[in-house]
Amino acid sequence: MKGTLCGVWVDDDGRVHTAVSKADGTRETRIETLRPFAWLRDVVTAETEGVTIETLKGEGTFTRLAHADTLDAFDVFLKAAKDTGGIDTIKPLESQFLLQNKARLFADLSFGQLRRCQLDIETGSTDGAFSQATNPDDRVLAIGLRFGDRNRILVLDAMTDEAEKRLLESLNTALAEEDPDVIEGHNIFKFDLDYLRQRAKRLKVPCAWGRFGQKASFRNSRLKIAERMVDFPRCDLPGRTVVDTYLLVQQYDITTRELTSYGLKAVAAYFGITEDDDERTYLAGDKIHEAFLHDREKFIAYLSDDLRETRGVADLLLPTYFEQVKTFPILLQEATLRGTTSKIDLLFLEEYYHARQACPVPPEVAPFEGGYTRSFQEGVFKHVLHFDVASLYPSLLMSIGRNPKNDTLGVFIPLLKALREYRLKYKQLARTSEDADLRAEYQARQTSFKILINSFYGYLGFSGARFGDGELAAEVTRRGRELLQALIDEFTKHDCTILEADTDGIYLSTERYFDEPDTLLAKVAGILPPGIELEYDGKYTAMWSYKAKNYALYDGKKITIRGSALRSRGIEPFLKKLGNQLVHFLVGASAESPLGLVDDYRARLASRQMPVAEVAKSEVLGMNPDAYERFIAEGGKPRRASAEAALQMNPRPRMGERVAYYITPKQKGKTSDWQRARPVALYDATTAPYDPGYYTDKLDDWLERYGPFLGVTPPGGVQGELL
DNA sequence: AACTTTGGCGTATTGA
DNA sequence: TCAATACGCCAA
Numbered sequence: 091m092k093g094t095l096c097g098v099w100v101d102d103d104g105r106v107h108t109a110v111s112k113a114d115g116t117r118e119t120r121i122e123t124l125r126p127f128a129w130l131r132d133v134v135t136a137e138t139e140g141v142t143i144e145t146l147k148g149e150g151t152f153t154r155l156a157h158a159d160t161l162d163a164f165d166v167f168l169k170a171a172k173d174t175g176g177i178d179t180i181k182p183l184e185s186q187f188l189l190q191n192k193a194r195l196f197a198d199l200s201f202g203q204l205r206r207c208q209l210d211i212e213t214g215s216t217d218g219a220f221s222q223a224t225n226p227d228d229r230v231l232a233i234g235l236r237f238g239d240r241n242r243i244l245v246l247d248a249m250t251d252e253a254e255k256r257l258l259e260s261l262n263t264a265l266a267e268e269d270p271d272v273i274e275g276h277n278i279f280k281f282d283l284d285y286l287r288q289r290a291k292r293l294k295v296p297c298a299w300g301r302f303g304q305k306a307s308f309r310n311s312r313l314k315i316a317e318r319m320v321d322f323p324r325c326d327l328p329g330r331t332v333v334d335t336y337l338l339v340q341q342y343d344i345t346t347r348e349l350t351s352y353g354l355k356a357v358a359a360y361f362g363i364t365e366d367d368d369e370r371t372y373l374a375g376d377k378i379h380e381a382f383l384h385d386r387e388k389f390i391a392y393l394s395d396d397l398r399e400t401r402g403v404a405d406l407l408l409p410t411y412f413e414q415v416k417t418f419p420i421l422l423q424e425a426t427l428r429g430t431t432s433k434i435d436l437l438f439l440e441e442y443y444h445a446r447q448a449c450p451v452p453p454e455v456a457p458f459e460g461g462y463t464r465s466f467q468e469g470v471f472k473h474v475l476h477f478d479v480a481s482l483y484p485s486l487l488m489s490i491g492r493n494p495k496n497d498t499l500g501v502f503i504p505l506l507k508a509l510r511e512y513r514l515k516y517k518q519l520a521r522t523s524e525d526a527d528l529r530a531e532y533q534a535r536q537t538s539f540k541i542l543i544n545s546f547y548g549y550l551g552f553s554g555a556r557f558g559d560g561e562l563a564a565e566v567t568r569r570g571r572e573l574l575q576a577l578i579d580e581f582t583k584h585d586c587t588i589l590e591a592d593t594d595g596i597y598l599s600t601e602r603y604f605d606e607p608d609t610l611l612a613k614v615a616g617i618l619p620p621g622i623e624l625e626y627d628g629k630y631t632a633m634w635s636y637k638a639k640n641y642a643l644y645d646g647k648k649i650t651i652r653g654s655a656l657r658s659r660g661i662e663p664f665l666k667k668l669g670n671q672l673v674h675f676l677v678g679a680s681a682e683s684p685l686g687l688v689d690d691y692r693a694r695l696a697s698r699q700m701p702v703a704e705v706a707k708s709e710v711l712g713m714n715p716d717a718y719e720r721f722i723a724e725g726g727k728p729r730r731a732s733a734e735a736a737l738q739m740n741p742r743p744r745m746g747e748r749v750a751y752y753i754t755p756k757q758k759g760k761t762s763d764w765q766r767a768r769p770v771a772l773y774d775a776t777t778a779p780y781d782p783g784y785y786t787d788k789l790d791d792w793l794e795r796y797g798p799f800l801g802v803t804p805p806g807g808v809q810g811e812l813l
Numbered sequence: 814a815a816c817t818t819t820g821g822c823g824t825a826t827t828g829a
Numbered sequence: 830t831c832a833a834t835a836c837g838c839c840a841a
Contacts, residue, residue: 312814316838347839430817460819461841482841483818548817555817563818592820593841639821639840654839655822709837728826728835763825795823819841826835 093118094198096205096271097301097329098421100124100183104161107302109271109329111199117269119302124187126164129449130154131176138167148498150448152178178449180439188419189440195415195422196271200531204412207270208236208400211282212393214379221379223288229254230289231382232389233261236397237268243390251293258286258295265299270330272422273299274404276354276396277336279322284308287325301329313337313427316344320746324427331422335400338407338426347659354399363402370395409534410541417542430545435556441501450496455553455560461593462571465638469799470676471589473604474630474643477581477611478595479573480623481540483547484510486566486573489621494550494559502557506546513539570594573622580614589635597633597641604629632677634799644677664691664704664785665792672796685800688789695782695789702773705785707731708750715742731767739769755781 096117097109106122129152130143137143140163143156158164161183171177180186188194196204213221215228222228233244244260247253265273275282287308290297297306304327311324320340325332339357343349349360355372358364371391373381381389411425418425418433419440425433442449479485484506493502513536520532549555551563570593577596578588586598603610607626615624634642640653651657656669671687674680694700709732713721718733735751736743743749750770753763760766768778793802 310814314815427815429815432816434817458819463820463840465821478841545817551818552816554815558817567819595841637822652840653822654837656839658823658838660824660837712836730836731825732837762827791824821840822838824836827833829830829832 095193095195096199097331098184098187098195099300099302099304099328100161100187101302101328102161104164106187107329109269109301111203115203115205117205117271117301122187122191124183124190125157125159126161126179126183126186127155127157127190127443128164128168128171128177128179130156130171130178131174133174133176138163138170141167144446146446146448148448150496150498151451152449155443155446178451180436182421182424184421185419185424185436189436189443192419192440192444194417194419196412197416200527201409201412201534202527202531205269205271206237206401206404207265207268207273208234208397208404209273209275209278209282210234210393210396210400211285212378212382212389213285214382220375221285223285226292230257230286231379232393233257233286234393234397235261235264235268236394236401237270241394241397242268243393254289255293255295258290258293261286262296262298266303269301272331272333272408273327274333274335274400274408276334276357276400276403278332278334279325279337283325283332284323287323299330300327304328311427314429315340315746321744326423333404333408333423333426335403335407338411339403342407354396354403357403358399361403361406363399364395370399409531410538413535413538414542417539430542431549431552431555434542434545434549437505438497438501438557441499445499447499450498450556452554452556453496453558453560455551455558455563458551458560458564458567459571460567462574463592463638465590465635465640466588467590467599467635468637470632470634471587471599472632473601474589474597474599474633475586475604475607475610476595476597476627476630477577477607477614477624478627479577480625481543482570482573482594482622483566484543485622486569487546487562489619490562490565490569492562492565494557494562496559497557502546506543509539509543513543573618576617577614577624580617581610584610584613586610589633590638590641592639595627597635599633634673634676642673642677644679649673649677649679660707660709662705662707662785662788664700665788668792669796672799676799683800684796685802688793691789692786695785698775698779698782700785702752702770702775702780703750705780706750706752706770708748710748711736711743711745714745715739717745729762729764731764734764735767735769739771752780753784754778755783 093110093112095108096111099107101107104124104126106124108120108122109117110120112118131152140159141156143154146153146155156167158167168177168179180189211233212231213228214231215221215225229246229249231246235242242264244257244264246257287297299306307326309324311322313320336352339352350356364370371388373392411422414425415422419436420433487506491503493500516532516536520529520536523529523532547563547566550559552558574591578591581588581596581598585602586600589597589599607629611624611626618624630643631646632644637655640655642656643650651673668684668687671682671684675683711732713733715733715736719737722729731751732749736749751767752770752773754766754768
């Protein structure tokens with residue numbers, strides 16, 4: 091075996107340093123070459139010494155390709171051409187190297203063969219306050235490292251600068267000796283590495299954590315995780331990968347939305363990495379320093395548990411990205427920090443580069459119609475079946491068989507086809523392999539491909555995608571809508587009551603076929619075009635169909651609630667509890683009507699017995715408080731309660747953070763929510779209580795909305811008189 | 814610095 | 830009080 095690429099770094103002289111796996115599991119260093127390249131438009135005429143320009147085939151905006159002999163020449167050329175806007179290049183250079191050589195990191199490596207290291211530091215402060223690296227007397231007390239099942243805990247041996255310096259140096263030594271491919275930590279960017287960097291700077295120790303004897307580089311970066319931006323001091327280690335499980339967890343939670351906290355302990359409990367509270371050692375933040383001094387055993391146990399949990403989280407969340415790296419010409423760290431578009435783009439660009447084909451610029455994408463959604467019935471229904479079309483959009487893309495307009499080389503459809511076949515192969519292997527580790531490996535691989543395949547449609551409709559094509563995306567959704575309509579008609583012909591349909595799935599009620607869904611499936615499947623498969627997905631004893639994209643399911647054991655009206659995180663907790671009880675009652679999982687709870691709430695609100703946390707709404711800040719302040723200073727509108735609450739806080743929360751606020755009683759000239767919003771953090775029952783009337787009004791609104799499902803017809807206004 | 818899409822519900826703010 | 834509108838959050 092030749093050995094697998096496990097690390098790549100391009101130095102300032104343009105030499106490529108690689109770390110390659112050896113049979114014994116260690117890595118050896120090699121030097122390779124890179125000819126840096128960039129695509130050019132016609133407008134670029136700059137000629138630079140040491141740069142060769144060739145003309146490309148085919149139609150496209152970038153008609154020429156430049157190669158530089160040295161990195162210096164490349165930089166000079168880039169700078170000169172930049173002003174014209176007629177140049178496009180791939181960053182970072184490591185990706186250029188991979189693409190140029192059609193090489194992939196970890197290509198023949200299994201996740202188990204990856205050299206992983208978990209890192210967690212404990213810090214102390216002299217005054218008991220939260221430890222800060224900028225405070226000269228605060229120190230790194232210990233650096234915990236874990237390699238496989240082996241801990242290597244580096245401990246501060248005196249409260250002196252000299253001792254801390256030795257500690258930081260011993261980290262450099264340990265990393266050089268163990269030579270990990272990956273360094274994992276929970277919040278490692280914002281806390282551990284940033285703290286270590288600041289202390290290292292103060293004590294004049296190099297952050298030599300990279301391969302090839304190289305130092306770490308830092309820059310401020312930003313990651314968009316769903317609706318929020320996460321700022322963090324990014325750290326890059328030449329030849330290694332830094333993985334922040336804190337970021338991975340947040341990415342994961344975009345779809346699951348089940349986590350209550352992103353802290354390591356909560357996450358470990360959620361994933362079952364630590365089953366019971368007493369399975370691990372706990373230390374409150376302000377007790378760590380004390381334990382370090384007087385109960386070293388406990389201190390070490392705490393640190394070790396953090397390492398164990400970090401590894402457990404990465405075990406679950408990292409394989410997806412590890413598998414991606416085998417497909418895309420990117421570094422593992424890039425894979426965890428970048429979105430799908432740039433990854434897919436790179437696959438295209440690799441083909442275009444080697445074919446010497448002219449490259450397009452991303453096209454304009456006009457708005458287009460999406461999937462078909464409709465709620466057909468409101469109320470509670472029994473004998474509910476769910477059917478959905480397997481991989482609807484990818485299947486339609488294949489069936490249309492047309493490449494994006496810009497894709498003159500015709501890469502898109504063959505690529506999609508290859509990826510689908512590849513996925514099917516691994517899906518099969520994940521089922522049939524003898525070895526459990528292999529099965530897990532193949533499973534990770536096939537899910538990672540599923541995500542990739544599904545994102546091809548989204549890629550087409552994205553204006554930033556180089557080979558996007560809005561018309562093709564529109565054609566996909568159009569056929570999808572037609573297909574779903576046809577299925578609805580067909581199910582209706584078989585006496586099914588359609589309850590809800592959304593994009594690729596249908597919920598229906600049928601007593602006749604409830605116990606033989608496959609019979610029904612077979613009757614309906616006839617109308618499907620080739621390559622499109624309908625699947626039976628599940629049955630439910632009851633479904634409460636509320637409105638489009640909002641419903642609840644009960645299979646006799648588990649309740650599933652869907653839709654923002656019913657399960658949004660923004661809802662006031664007391665209303666959410668009410669909603670939960672309503673759902674349980676309606677689907678027959680509970681005999682207790684929520685009406686009792688309504689009365690209970692009403693009484694407790696009137697006497698202000700309800701904890702403020704129960705009534706407080708929480709919202710993620712969409713704007714930085716400082717920016718909002720400037721915005722309103724210029725007369726900006728509309729004002730927002732959450733933003734107004736944020737302005738009252740000290741320190742002010744940042745954009746992307748969740749702010750919980752409640753509503754205080756009306757005052758003269760202050761009647762709207764935003765004028766009465768106050769952060770929960772500043773709640774005071776005597777000087778700043780909440781307004782019970784505001785919240786009983788919410789109960790009235792709730793009754794008006796959901797009462798009809800309970801047989802309560804609200805005449806309106808009656809409840810108000812109960813006060 | 815980074816970026817997959819559209820559809821839908823509920824709530825709050827505005828201005829009339 | 831009512832509409833138009835913006836936004837947060839979610840489904841697929």
